[in-house]
């Protein structure tokens with residue numbers, strides 16, 4: 588039996604240790620220090636588009652602070668793409684706000700602009716104009732940015748751009764994460780780069796950046812004693828973890844290239860099969876291919892594939908279960924066209940790590956081919 592092939596394991600460079608050691612020997616181990624500032628600068632330089640970046644302890648906390656910054660309050664409605672990981676929507680519940688889920692379109696698997704407009708019109712008719720829209724570049728594939736943003740602009744609703752899975756993805760040459768009123772990134776262990784745990788909020792001004800840092804570090808007022816006039820959060824990244832991020836950002840281009848290479852390998856061998864299809868890039872879209880996902884002909888076929896891979900010690904996962912079908916979210920309003928439900932039933936994420944070897948890729952391919960021959 589081969590050793591287990593994971594779906595998206597961390598991929599360390601070895602340089603991380605140098606940064607960790609420096610943090611420890613200089614005694615910058617907590618929520619201030621030179622690595623944090625440098626990590627933010629490196630991210631700003633990489634993202635371009637006049638971004639201001641705040642490094643935080645997770646992508647989830649970045650979404651939470653984004654909602655606060657946009658003035659979302661208890662009882663407000665927030666639209667969220669249904670086809671995503673639960674972390675996109677959980678912060679809406681932290682706020683005591685109401686998620687309203689919108690289904691996907693078939694070209695990018697992300698929020699459907701037409702359905703988004705229908706949902707907004709209907710919520711306005713019901714007297715609840717949504718306070719924000721959370722749109723997601725799922726699996727690294729950009730959502731239809733022009734269409735989605737023009738709907739948001741028409742109704743004057745700000746966008747939180749969940750780019751947790753999309754660092755390195757681009758639309759019309761510009762980096763994902765920089766299109767929304769606020770963008771967010773994740774550096775969790777399974778993401779394209781990792782700080783072990785971490786995230787970032789991307790905003791448009793130094794002023795907002797400073798407000799976010801204030802909230803993320805317990806909202807201490809300017810006084811010699813501990814003085815607070817707002818709810819504070821303990822959401823800042825540490826200097827140690829920022830050091831890991833600095834080492835990882837040095838190889839971000841290689842990481843994107845490796846993941847795209849994985850996709851091309853699977854695509855070139857499997858796309859000719861009639862029972863498997865891939866999510867291809869539209870013109871002007873560039874995905875980091877965080878995950879290579881396939882759509883199969885049926886639930887049974889997908890399950891056979893998944894279980895056979897598992898029996899060969901190869902991890903794969905069904906695509907995200909849409910949030911409107913999750914027990915915790917099912918009671919909330921949703922605007923559904925069936926796309927995400929079908930993707931969940933028939934889709935599969937294949938091993939996609941940037942450290943997959945060609946031998947591992949060939950083992951996976953052989954296993955898949957064996958099933959198809961049966």
Ligand SMILES: *Cc1c(COP(=O)(O)O)cnc(C)c1O
Pocket residue numbers: 644645646647648671672674675723749751752772773774775785786
């Ligand atoms: C991972 C992820 C998040 C949350 O990021 P964490 O750093 O794990 O909190 C949010 N949205 C999406 C789409 C994600 O994949």
